[in-house]
Amino acid sequence: MASVTLPISISEVNSLSDEQFEAVFANVIELWPNAAKEVKRKRPFQNVPALCEAFQTYLEDITLEDKLTILKLHPDLAGRLAARGELTAESAGEQRAAGLEGLTPEQKKIMDESNQRYKAKFDFPFIICARENKVQSIIEGLQRRYSNNKEQEITTGINEVKKICKLRILDIVKN
Numbered sequence: 001m002a003s004v005t006l007p008i009s010i011s012e013v014n015s016l017s018d019e020q021f022e023a024v025f026a027n028v029i030e031l032w033p034n035a036a037k038e039v040k041r042k043r044p045f046q047n048v049p050a051l052c053e054a055f056q057t058y059l060e061d062i063t064l065e066d067k068l069t070i071l072k073l074h075p076d077l078a079g080r081l082a083a084r085g086e087l088t089a090e091s092a093g094e095q096r097a098a099g100l101e102g103l104t105p106e107q108k109k110i111m112d113e114s115n116q117r118y119k120a121k122f123d124f125p126f127i128i129c130a131r132e133n134k135v136q137s138i139i140e141g142l143q144r145r146y147s148n149n150k151e152q153e154i155t156t157g158i159n160e161v162k163k164i165c166k167l168r169i170l171d172i173v174k175n
């Protein structure tokens with residue numbers, strides 16, 4: 001497969017082979033290449049917003065089971081994978097942008113405890129679009145959203161996945 005040099009334009013997106021499209025958009029939803037397999041069939045796209053919209057619609061239309069699987073594929077923020085350097089490149093960049101690499105020991109303890117408590121209640125990790133937040137708003141979100149019910153948190157989590165997805169697409173395709 002010919003490699004693709006990023007970023008690309010929307011007309012280049014429309015001209016990619018199916019295989020190239022799947023490879024380029026494989027991780028716009030964390031560790032969920034199935035989305036690109038579906039969305040490639042919706043080509044051609046008029047513009048970048050239409051491409052983003054197709055991924056958002058995909059996320060709305062999948063089964064509850066797939067939504068839960070997607071939520072569970074996300075790494076904890078400032079968690080074990082981050083400490084081991086085992087995040088995807090995308091997630092590592094997002095966590096860095098939010099300032100999560102520079103937590104004080106006290107903030108790290110709060111994050112660890114709050115992440116654990118959240119996961120014990122909902123059975124999936126706390127998800128927030130890190131690039132639209134900073135350490136303080138992430139910690140506040142973790143604590144505030146803990147009091148929601150599971151249905152609310154599935155909806156909120158998937159909405160955050162949509163924001164993460166859109167920013168990842170905008171890193172790939174120039175507007």
Ligand SMILES: NC(=O)N[C@H]1NC(=O)NC1=O
Binds near residue numbers: 130
């Ligand atoms: N847990 C969680 O929110 N993880 C994600 N958030 C984000 O912006 N990138 C991620 O991997």
